Every structure is written in C-alpha cells, then in structure tokens.
Amino acid sequence: MAEVELAELLCMEEKVWQALVEGDAGADAALLAPDFVGVYPDGIAGRDAHAGQLSDGPTVERYALGMARVVPVGGDHAMLIYRARYRRVGAVADEVMYVSSLWQRHGGTWRNIFSQDTPEGSGVP
Numbered sequence: 090m091a092e093v094e095l096a097e098l099l100c101m102e103e104k105v106w107q108a109l110v111e112g113d114a115g116a117d118a119a120l121l122a123p124d125f126v127g128v129y130p131d132g133i134a135g136r137d138a139h140a141g142q143l144s145d146g147p148t149v150e151r152y153a154l155g156m157a158r159v160v161p162v163g164g165d166h167a168m169l170i171y172r173a174r175y176r177r178v179g180a181v182a183d184e185v186m187y188v189s190s191l192w193q194r195h196g197g198t199w200r201n202i203f204s205q206d207t208p209e210g211s212g213v214p
Contacts (some may be wrong), residue, residue, distance in 0.1 A: 112147035167195040185209035
C-alpha cells in the first residue's frame with residue numbers, strides 16, 4: 090500500500106485512541122464497524138463493549154503509536170500493525186501493546202472491523 094494509505098490508516102487509528110482519551114463513546118463507535126470484534130488479553134469484545142468502556146469517562150490518559158506498517162489484505166481491506174505505549178487513567182506506569190488492526194474501506198471512509206492487542210513481553214518473538 091502507498092505511504093499515503095499508511096498515514097490515512099494511522100490517522101484513523103489515532104482517532105480511536107483519542108476517543109479513549111476524551112471519553113467519547115460516540116466517536117469511538119463511529120470508527121468501528123457494527124460487527125467489529127476486538128481480541129484483548131482479558132477477552133473478546135464487540136463494538137458496543139468497546140464504546141461502552143467509556144460510559145464513565147476517559148480510559149486512557151496519553152498514548153504514542155510507533156513502528157507502524159500496513160499489510161494489504163485485499164481490495165478494500167488493510168491491516169495496520171503498530172506498537173502502542175499508553176497510560177491508563179489512574180495508573181502510575183505506561184503499558185505497551187503490539188496491535189493488529191484490520192480496516193475496511195466503505196463508501197470512501199475506513200472503518201475498523203477487527204483489532205487484536207498483544208502485551209509487550211508476552212513471549213511472542
């Protein structure tokens with residue numbers, strides 16, 4: 090995929106993270122497909138659960154994304170893979186996750202249809 094698509098997908102992914110920082114469940118849900126599936130260290134969640142975590146406000150204080158790359162998956166799909174360093178609200182230390190985020194272009198915009206987070210140091214080479 091072209092470098093511009095990497096920048097575009099990274100921008101979309103940052104909007105998801107910014108929704109977590111702002112506690113904006115509506116913005117979060119708007120970026121996720123209705124049938125979104127997230128696979129996390131503590132379980133599997135759909136779009137409603139992902140956005141629902143913001144019902145009490147922000148869940149992330151700050152974040153930084155790096156090591157991003159795009160893997161083409163087919164016509165209107167692309168996998169964004171990156172490293173996220175972030176701090177949860179109320180935490181005293183940062184956490185690091187490696188994220189695989191599958192995006193689908195629909196009607197000229199991208200929507201996230203799948204995401205999987207792997208904690209750094211989980212034994213995966």
